[in-house]
Amino acid sequence: MQRSEALTEADRLMTICNSCRYCEGLCAVFPAMEMRRAFTGGDLNYLAHLCHACGACYVDCQFSPPHEFDVRVPAVLARVRHESYADYAWPRALAPLFRRNGLAIAVITVLSIAAFILGLAAFNAPSTWLESRHGPGSFYALMPHNAMALLFGAAFLWAAVAFIMGARAFWNDIGEPSATLAKPRPLLRAIRDAASLRYLDGGGVGCYNEDERPSDNRRFYHHLTFYGFLLCFASTSVATLYHYLLQREAPYPLWDLPVVLGTLGGIGIVIGPIGLYAAKRKREPAMMDGGSRGMDVAFLAMLVLAGATGLALLLLRETRAMDVLLALHLGAVFALFVTMPYGKFVHGLYRFMALVRYARERHSAELEARST
Amino acid sequence: MTPEHVIADHPLTYDVVVVGGGNAALCAAIAARRAGASVIVLEAASKFYRGGNTRHTRNMRCAHDAATATLSGPYPEEEFWDDLLRVTEGETNEQLARMMIRESKDMLDWIAEQGVRFQPSLGGTLSLGRTNSFFLGGGRAMLNALYLTAERLGVDVIYEAEVVALDIDTDRFRAAIVQQPDGRLRVRGNALVAAAGGFESNIDKLVEGWGEIARNFLIRGTPNNRGTVLDLLLAGGVDSIGDPTQCHAVAIDARAPKYDGGIITRLDCIVFGIVVNTNCERFYDEGEDVWPKRYAIWGRLVAAQPDQIAYIIFDAKSANLFMPSLYPAIEAASIGELAGKLGLDAERLSATVTKFNTSVRDGDFNPDILDNCRTENLTPPKSHWARRIETGPYYAYPVRPGITFTYLGVRVDHEARMMMKTGGPAQNMYAAGEIMAGNVLGRGYAAGIGMTIGSVFGRIAGSGAARHAAQ
Numbered sequence: 021m022q023r024s025e026a027l028t029e030a031d032r033l034m035t036i037c038n039s040c041r042y043c044e045g046l047c048a049v050f051p052a053m054e055m056r057r058a059f060t061g062g063d064l065n066y067l068a069h070l071c072h073a074c075g076a077c078y079v080d081c082q083f084s085p086p087h088e089f090d091v092r093v094p095a096v097l098a099r100v101r102h103e104s105y106a107d108y109a110w111p112r113a114l115a116p117l118f119r120r121n122g123l124a125i126a127v128i129t130v131l132s133i134a135a136f137i138l139g140l141a142a143f144n145a146p147s148t149w150l151e152s153r154h155g156p157g158s159f160y161a162l163m164p165h166n167a168m169a170l171l172f173g174a175a176f177l178w179a180a181v182a183f184i185m186g187a188r189a190f191w192n193d194i195g196e197p198s199a200t201l202a203k204p205r206p207l208l209r210a211i212r213d214a215a216s217l218r219y220l221d222g223g224g225v226g227c228y229n230e231d232e233r234p235s236d237n238r239r240f241y242h243h244l245t246f247y248g249f250l251l252c253f254a255s256t257s258v259a260t261l262y263h264y265l266l267q268r269e270a271p272y273p274l275w276d277l278p279v280v281l282g283t284l285g286g287i288g289i290v291i292g293p294i295g296l297y298a299a300k301r302k303r304e305p306a307m308m309d310g311g312s313r314g315m316d317v318a319f320l321a322m323l324v325l326a327g328a329t330g331l332a333l334l335l336l337r338e339t340r341a342m343d344v345l346l347a348l349h350l351g352a353v354f355a356l357f358v359t360m361p362y363g364k365f366v367h368g369l370y371r372f373m374a375l376v377r378y379a380r381e382r383h384s385a386e387l388e389a390r391s392t
Numbered sequence: 393m394t395p396e397h398v399i400a401d402h403p404l405t406y407d408v409v410v411v412g413g414g415n416a417a418l419c420a421a422i423a424a425r426r427a428g429a430s431v432i433v434l435e436a437a438s439k440f441y442r443g444g445n446t447r448h449t450r451n452m453r454c455a456h457d458a459a460t461a462t463l464s465g466p467y468p469e470e471e472f473w474d475d476l477l478r479v480t481e482g483e484t485n486e487q488l489a490r491m492m493i494r495e496s497k498d499m500l501d502w503i504a505e506q507g508v509r510f511q512p513s514l515g516g517t518l519s520l521g522r523t524n525s526f527f528l529g530g531g532r533a534m535l536n537a538l539y540l541t542a543e544r545l546g547v548d549v550i551y552e553a554e555v556v557a558l559d560i561d562t563d564r565f566r567a568a569i570v571q572q573p574d575g576r577l578r579v580r581g582n583a584l585v586a587a588a589g590g591f592e593s594n595i596d597k598l599v600e601g602w603g604e605i606a607r608n609f610l611i612r613g614t615p616n617n618r619g620t621v622l623d624l625l626l627a628g629g630v631d632s633i634g635d636p637t638q639c640h641a642v643a644i645d646a647r648a649p650k651y652d653g654g655i656i657t658r659l660d661c662i663v664f665g666i667v668v669n670t671n672c673e674r675f676y677d678e679g680e681d682v683w684p685k686r687y688a689i690w691g692r693l694v695a696a697q698p699d700q701i702a703y704i705i706f707d708a709k710s711a712n713l714f715m716p717s718l719y720p721a722i723e724a725a726s727i728g729e730l731a732g733k734l735g736l737d738a739e740r741l742s743a744t745v746t747k748f749n750t751s752v753r754d755g756d757f758n759p760d761i762l763d764n765c766r767t768e769n770l771t772p773p774k775s776h777w778a779r780r781i782e783t784g785p786y787y788a789y790p791v792r793p794g795i796t797f798t799y800l801g802v803r804v805d806h807e808a809r810m811m812m813k814t815g816g817p818a819q820n821m822y823a824a825g826e827i828m829a830g831n832v833l834g835r836g837y838a839a840g841i842g843m844t845i846g847s848v849f850g851r852i853a854g855s856g857a858a859r860h861a862a863q
Binding site: 035036038039040041042043044045046057076077079080081082083084086087088089223224225232233 | 440447448450509511512526527528529530531532533536539540649652654655656712715716717718
């Protein structure tokens, strides 16, 4: 198969890096690269997903532009990652969603929110629309819980199937046996590396963004985003358990677990993405893949929208604005879920899997070194 | 008036003017600033290319009495001295060298205090884990850290500031005349630290020592080490040290750029093949010793061949035994075809390979030790790792001399003060780094020693200059 320009360029860079190796202490990409002399497309995709784009190798490189060797590892690997998202997409017919991704996600989001507003308006008598409501069950007066559960359950299932199929495609591409995913050691190692964003630390001092001064802003904001998302997810899960196990209906009081988790998480997915966006605006262009900007920003905007509408709903749930805010929030969250397999969210999945493989490779290499 | 003639005076007179922007210069600037002096660094390169050859370095050799987090075992002063004596074959100033080695023990901590980070331990193929500390991210990462520290301390740095004249009154520095893109600037100072590197990127100057063959040399590092400051100092009455024809020359890929190809143009496959010149003749024992030890002789050997080019020839058996490099090996199905691709005479190359093959005596091949695979009745012999070149595909790398640095420099005393031709030290002129490396390293090289000279003498020069300026 003809290699894409990005893969060809990544191959050129990895050949240069492999004959230099000054960066081998910075992150996982370079030690993984050193285990190879030549690079298949799968190898390059694997290395690309290991890269966290901390920028240290760019700032430290004696061959980065304006040097004629033009070594721009973070940018080129970002380009390879971006291309691979479409290659792994399931179903294949939706792969084009990765092209002009910002526009696609914006349109889907608007349609989703509009559908919720119209749906709520259509299924509720005009007399009850925009009334202020209080107490448990007030959400479900607008939209029956079963309808909500069915709709979001379907969206969630869709996303889960698409993720699994994408993960399979990635795993096949990089040629790793499926047995690796069942080994506890690499899994635990990868969970630790992913949870701490170990490889976004620029080799210890923090990641690089606009110049040669490490700042670590991006790691901080990414943590807010990632853990914010997890807290929101936990909030929803707890609420689901409340509903089915304890027969307690939303909305819950402010001190209750789903609200506390959701509030903290909501703050995280509002502040985190805004911080990441601000860092992106200042980022040295030579470290970035310009082609993925729309996708990156669309995903950040989706998170902020879901978080901000959720927080607004919490603040104003006892006012007449509740109906509109509920429709907005449900629309945003629904759009977030159905578009997740076709946007920037997937980077986390493939990066995690690349970390699993790296942990396995590293462990195998250590065992081999010990036995010789 | 053309811009070259415009001279503006820098509004400030600095305590210490540091000329150069590499490791030695920054160590001097930081040490001087920490001692309370006002300091300016005049770097000829742009910000990206700042730091001279330090950009391309990776590690530093320091004596130490016990293993550390970054070093696998002790490297006592005496062993360092033995190593230095061996590589220089005695061409070193013992007093200065021993002082440098003693001071190097303290440098690992001092350098780390300036923000430079080291790698925990090295995988790779170099066996330097005990003697040398490796900078995390390499030489440019080290420079970035030093510049950040210097900036934080309040050292002024100007880029694209090439020193084109020095105002020296007998043995006293007064000012440096700096060429900048928009004109000339006079920078006055109470003391000077010259840390402006050697002259390896000044081909005309290399030609003076080597003759016309030097035009075929490649320069591995910065294009800015043109020796201007060295010339100005020598013309200003400073005493010289070292041989103008001596330089560190290794054989690097002939396809490398003229300047700044750096580490990735090196080839360490010579020990696994044979090396022939354009007449298809071998000219030296490729298996004389372990590659790192004989690394530095091959540039000189290739420089002595017609057109200053040679070809490393090996076969498929050896293709994966060495570090990958920037350019792919030239590949062919037969020796004859390989000769065609290299522009060599096919019959002669085949004859050389056949003669080599018939001289090979079988042994136990082991790339890690001086093994017993050698030739018999062959001139020159191949003493180790000799294996028949008979398994296709066949490969070749063209190589040329790659110059790393030069040895001619200014003479200094143990305080890094320049010595005048008239005898006695200069009043306020200090030197550090490659520009004075010849005091310690009259010839030869040991990995990481350039950084040791730069850091140790840089710090001494900086503190000395600051002390002088305070008087």
